[in-house]
């Protein structure tokens with residue numbers, strides 16, 4: 084007890100010291116800010132319209148400076164509330180004694196001694212906290228291996244700068260901090276988890292940063308969270324090479340971007356670029372036509388089983404077979420860049436056609452066609468400049484020789500005079516002609532290169548006379564696919580499936596602007612991407628630094644999405660690391676048991692999830708009538724238990740709309756669409772709820788029900804894995820949720836459970 088007491092006061096002392104040190108820094112930063120502000124005002128006062136751009140630059144750099152230190156200041160103030168969350172006592176082999184390190188979200192060094200007051204969670208040494216257990220450990224830093232002994236790992240509960248508690252962890256104790264954190268209720272946004280990152284997650288975060296990584300992770304295993312922590316780790320480790328602006332995070336929809344927005348500053352990656360695949364491609368290609376989203380196609384599949392040829396067309400356009408057609412098309416296009424004639428000036432050869440073609444097809448092979456053409460233009464210009472001088476000299480020499488001949492060789496004075504004057508005039512004319520021709524020669528020569536417009540080139544591919552030259556065999560499906568596509572283009576529309584091939588062609592023909600190049604890419608919910616989408620992205624961005632996370636069991640866009648990860652590991656990222664996350668942190672054992680049981684209904688064996696030990700109520704089935712009677716008291720009950728975020732998840736968009744219309748306004752349920760901000764009470768179709776989480780989820784099937792097919796089972800699985808604490812299934816019969824097919828005892832029927840919420 085006394086020892087504990089002693090330790091607590093020691094820890095208190097340490098925290099007080101850390102905070103006091105931070106206060107000093109904050110005060111210093113604040114006065115620095117004042118100083119900067121004053122300087123900015125001074126510059127502004129001295130500025131007038133005649134000022135040079137230098138003065139503007141000065142202002143700009145002040146502003147940048149202010150921003151930087153303002154950011155630093157803000158994060159310091161924020162950090163002060165919880166300066167660290169863990170400590171390790173570590174004895175490095177070559178050091179005389181053990182050292183104590185406190186681990187937090189950012190590092191802090193004593194300015195005088197340069198000793199760490201707080202160690203950044205991303206630093207090499209902090210890996211020891213996440214990875215090894217107590218005892219002998221090693222870690223790598225800057226290519227060297229360090230060994231040592233960890234004798235203590237301690238976790239702290241600090242809130243608003245006050246130490247509430249601390250606990251030591253060893254081999255036998257379970258991770259209390261994790262348990263506490265999981266038992267908490269959900270916010271409307273994703274949070275950082277630096278204090279409780281688990282070993283398997285840590286492996287993903289710290290996996291070789293120079294290689295692509297593909298992660299299959301069960302629902303709720305922390306894929307999104309971990310992918311974002313990996314960017315944070317990446318930027319920390321590679322801070323001298325990469326800037327946050329060069330990171331691209333691709334999310335499934337805008338709602339999701341919103342959902343992750345809050346965690347980004349916490350991890351120091353707020354300046355990374357976040358987009359959906361559709362928005363990204365539309366922006367970098369400057370596409371004007373509207374795009375029929377894959378969501379609306381999915382809704383069509385859910386509600387009407389997919390009309391006409393749209394699903395097959397979508398699948399085909401995302402496939403390897405279509406890539407082969409695009410490649411053949413590119414071969415045809417490339418041929419148009421072959422020039423026949425030499426580049427000449429006034430009959431003199433400047434560069435042979437063969438040499439020019441060699442530049443295009445060989446030397447500049449790595450570049451997009453347009454860049455190659457520009458490079459050739461530059462080469463021709465410089466060679467012309469060089470050779471023009473020689474040509475002019477040679478020409479002048481020739482006339483001078485002729486002149487000499489006339490002057491000294493011709494006897495007849497009249498004839499000589501005529502000849503000399505002719506030669507002088509001719510020489511002048513010819514030299515002038517060469518000068519004039521030289522001015523336009525390159526331009527004229529370059530005219531023979533095709534100027535392709537992507538938005539014409541791509542639709543042209545679907546003309547029968549073009550397409551049939553690119554495939555070995557035409558088929559009825561292909562004919563229908565082309566017809567379907569042509570119809571769409573006529574209405575000035577793209578389908579989402581056209582974006583990847585457009586990007587692919589663009590990457591060969593024009594290439595991305597420098598500003599659009601991302602150097603590191605994170606793809607979340609990757610199972611919903613088609614092969615072509617990922618392939619073209621990699622081709623266009625010309626980087627291998629991809630972090631790809633997904634869950635095949637949640638592949639609701641089954642007609643177009645990835646069916647396995649091998650297609651990526653074998654054909655797109657051959658050097659990638661493949662890792663799995665099996666434990667699920669989001670939901671309770673009871674909810675996960677039911678969701679996992681559903682996966683048995685799938686034709687393929689799909690990776691299930693292994694819940695970390697946390698129990699809760701069994702999922703409960705209610706009839707629509709019972710639910711309507713109980714609705715308000717249920718909500719009140721959730722409220723009283725602190726279960727704040729509630730989602731009613733429907734199978735279709737239409738069901739969501741119908742329910743929303745009937746919902747009393749005072750219940751404050753918002754029908755979610757892509758553009759909306761996350762709220763606490765939402766009505767949301769399953770496809771849009773993907774990736775999100777809520778304290779309570781009520782699956783609602785009044786006018787729809789889930790059938791025994793791949794899409795429905797996956798939609799149901801996605802919806803069932805969204806809650807943190809409670810799952811309700813509301814329909815007319817249990818079988819609306821395929822519950823007749825699941826093992827016994829995995830859910831409660833209203834009759835067994837008693838329908839009053841208080842008796843839950």
Ligand SMILES: Nc1ncnc2c1ncn2[C@@H]1O[C@H](COP(=O)(O)OP(=O)(O)OP(=O)(O)O)[C@@H](O)[C@H]1O
Pocket residue numbers: 261264265274276279280281284300301302303304305306307308309634637668669773774775776804
């Ligand atoms: N180590 C951890 N400590 C605390 N919470 C964690 C940990 N790992 C994951 N979580 C929590 O588990 C939940 C699920 O995480 P996340 O949404 O990142 O999972 P996911 O694999 O992307 O899920 P899904 O595929 O179902 O959308 C989040 O609330 C996250 O904060």
